[in-house]
Structure formats: C-alpha cells, structure tokens
Amino acid sequence: MPINYYIFLSLALFCIGIVGVLTRRNAIIIFMCIEIMLNAVNLLLVAFSKMHHLKNAAINATAGTDGQIFVFFIMVVAAAEVSVGLAIIVMMYRNIHSVDVNFLNRLKH
Amino acid sequence: MNITQIIFWILSVVALFSALMVITARNPVYSVLWLIATFFSISGHYILLNAQFLAIVNIIVYAGAIMVLFLFVIMLMNLNKESEPRKHRLLKLAGAVSGGSLLLVLVAALRDTDLKHEHALVNEGNIGLIQNLGKELFSTYTVPFEISSVLFLSAMVGAVVIGKKE
Numbered sequence: 001m002p003i004n005y006y007i008f009l010s011l012a013l014f015c016i017g018i019v020g021v022l023t024r025r026n027a028i029i030i031f032m033c034i035e036i037m038l039n040a041v042n043l044l045l046v047a048f049s050k051m052h053h054l055k056n057a058a059i060n061a062t063a064g065t066d067g068q069i070f071v072f073f074i075m076v077v078a079a080a081e082v083s084v085g086l087a088i089i090v091m092m093y094r095n096i097h098s099v100d101v102n103f104l105n106r107l108k109h
Numbered sequence: 110m111n112i113t114q115i116i117f118w119i120l121s122v123v124a125l126f127s128a129l130m131v132i133t134a135r136n137p138v139y140s141v142l143w144l145i146a147t148f149f150s151i152s153g154h155y156i157l158l159n160a161q162f163l164a165i166v167n168i169i170v171y172a173g174a175i176m177v178l179f180l181f182v183i184m185l186m187n188l189n190k191e192s193e194p195r196k197h198r199l200l201k202l203a204g205a206v207s208g209g210s211l212l213l214v215l216v217a218a219l220r221d222t223d224l225k226h227e228h229a230l231v232n233e234g235n236i237g238l239i240q241n242l243g244k245e246l247f248s249t250y251t252v253p254f255e256i257s258s259v260l261f262l263s264a265m266v267g268a269v270v271i272g273k274k275e
Contacts, residue, residue, distance in 0.1 A: 001113065001114070001117055001157075001228060001229050001231045002225075002227070002228055002229075003224050003227045003228060003229050004224065004225055005117070005121075006229055007219055007224070008216060008219075009121050009124070009125070011212060011215050011216060011219070012125055012212065013124060013125065013128055013147075015208050015209070015211055015212035015215075016125070016128045016129060016131075016132060016208075017128070018207075018208045018211060019132060019204055019205050019208030019209070020131065020132035022203075022204030022205075022207060022208060023132065023200070023201045023204035023205060024132060026137060026188075028137055028179065028182065028183060028188070029131075029132070029137060029140050031179075032131060032140060032141065032144050032179065033131070033132060035144065035171070035175070036128050036131065036144070036147060039147070039148065039151050039167075039171070042151070042163075042167075043151055043154055043155075046154075046155060046158055046160050046163060046237075047158060047229045048229075049160075049236070050158050050159075050160075050229040050230045050231070050234060050236075050237075051224075051227050051228065051229045051230070053230055053234050053236050054227075054228060054229065054230040054234070055227070057234070062236055062241055062245070063236070064234075064236050065236050065241060065242065065245045066245075068160055068162070068163055068236065068237055068242060069242065069245060069246060069250055071160075071163055072162075072163065072166065072242070072246070073253060073257060075163075075166060075167070075170055075171070076257045076260070076261070077257070077260065078171075078175070079170055079174065079175060079261075079264075080260050080261055080263075080264035081264075082175050082178060082179075083178070083264050083265065083267075083268045084264050084267050084268050084271065086178055086179070086182050086268075087267070087268040087269075087271040087272040088271055089182065090182060090185070090186075090271075090272055091271055091272065093186050094274075099186065099188065
C-alpha cells in the first residue's frame with residue numbers, strides 16, 4: 001500500500017480533530033477530538049514503521065520496531081492523560097454546573 | 110484491485126465518516142459511540158499492517174477502558190441530552206474553514222515528497238507481533254516502561270486528588 005495513502009488518511013483524521021476542537025463547546029467532545037488526533041498520529045507512526053521495515057529488512061530483521069514501541073508509549077500516556085483530564089472536567093462541572101468551555105473565561109477579564 | 114486495497118478503502122471511509130459524526134453529533138453519547146467506531150476502524154488498519162499487538166491494545170485500552178470512562182462521566186453528569194448551547198454559526202464556519210485550510214496546506218505540502226514511491230508493508234512482516242515487541246520492550250526500553258508505571262501511579266493519585274470533594 002503506498003505510504004501516501006496513509007499520510008493523507010492521517011492528515012484528514014487529524015484535521016477533523018482540529019475542526020472539532022475549534023467548533024464544539026462541550027469540554028468532553030473537545031477531549032474526544034484530541035483522542036482522534038492522537039490516534040491519527042499513531043496510525044501514521046505504524047505505517048511509517050512498516051515502511052521502514054520494508055526498506056531495511058535485509059539489513060536488520062527487526063527494523064521499524066521502535067515506531068510501534070513509541071505508539072505503545074503514546075497509548076500509555078494518553079490513558080494517563082484521560083484519567084486526569086476527566087477528573088478536571090468533573091471538577092469543573094461541580095463548580096460551574098456546566099461543561100461549556102465558554103464559561104471558563106475568567107482569565108479574559 | 111485486490112482484497113487488501115478493498116479493505117483499506119472500506120476502513121478509511123468508515124474511519125473518516127465516524128470521525129466526522131463524532132464532531133457533528135448533537136448528543137454526546139452518540140459522539141462517544143461514533144468514536145468507538147473510529148477506534149475499531151483504526152484497529153482494523155493496524156491489523157491490515159500486521160501490527161497485531163497494537164490492534165489489540167488499541168481495542169482494549171481505547172475502545173474498552175477510555176471510552177467506558179467517557180461514557181461513565183457523561184452519564185454521571187446527565188449530559189445525555191442535547192443540552193449544548195448553540196455556538197454562533199459564524200464561529201463554527203470559521204473553525205471549519207481554518208481546519209480545512211490547514212488540511213489543504215498540509216496536503217499541498219506533502220503531495221510531492223520523496224516518499225511518494227515508498228510503500229508500507231501490509232499483511233506481512235512480523236515486527237508487529239507480540240514476540241518481537243515484547244522482547245524489545247523488556248530489553249531496550251525497560252527504563253521507559255518502568256517510568257511509565259510511575260506516570261500511571263501519579264496520574265491515579267492526581268485523578269483522585271482532583272476528583273475528591275473538598
């Protein structure tokens with residue numbers, strides 16, 4: 001499969017995530033859009049690792065393993081991030097009784 | 110067009126469509142369900158690339174644990190109604206236009222790279238199997254692996270400290 005297809009697929013997913021972050025006001029949905037962006041990057045890393053493997057398999061039989069290890073660590077960090085982020089959203093809901101990010105404009109005034 | 114390409118296109122269309130539904134659905138619960146569909150199609154891509162370990166981890170961690178956490182929080186706050194106030198239409202348009210122009214710029218920049226003739230190995234190559242990844246993870250990447258366990262511990266403590274009532 002040409003690597004170009006994977007690049008453009010990941011770009012499209014990443015930009016969908018960005019549009020979601022820019023257009024929605026619900027903090028939970030903004031958070032989910034960040035997850036989409038992380039997953040787009042993961043997909044591209046895996047595709048690149050397989051590309052690297054195809055190129056260098058003759059020299060090194062395990063070429064490209066590093067990319068998939070990085071994806072694993074990205075997933076680990078994302079899981080930790082989600083737990084803390086959802087705790088922050090719960091606290092925000094408890095304080096202002098809404099998850100609308102537009103209420104969080106105290107720094108603006 | 111062989112079977113691999115057909116599966117690739119189907120998975121790509123499903124991933125893009127469900128990602129679009131995530132950001133357009135009015136009800137947050139539907140957004141979460143579409144996001145699960147996105148994660149499953151990305152896992153399908155991993156299987157297509159023969160990264161089986163990552164496919165399983167993606168399903169277990171993302172579609173399993175993280176999405177259950179999201180659903181749980183949405184149910185807890187009783188947000189499963191269409192309660193989001195309408196954003197100004199112009200602001201929505203501005204967000205969509207800026208995201209679309211970012212996509213345009215990136216596609217235009219990456220259309221003619223040297224990578225154009227490279228291929229990703231699909232359906233074969235055993236670097237994504239758990240045997241190889243486990244060996245690498247516990248030999249070369251032992252220290253980051255242990256540090257990530259400390260990260261998890263601190264995230265757990267942080268979530269409890271932030272989430273508990275004063």
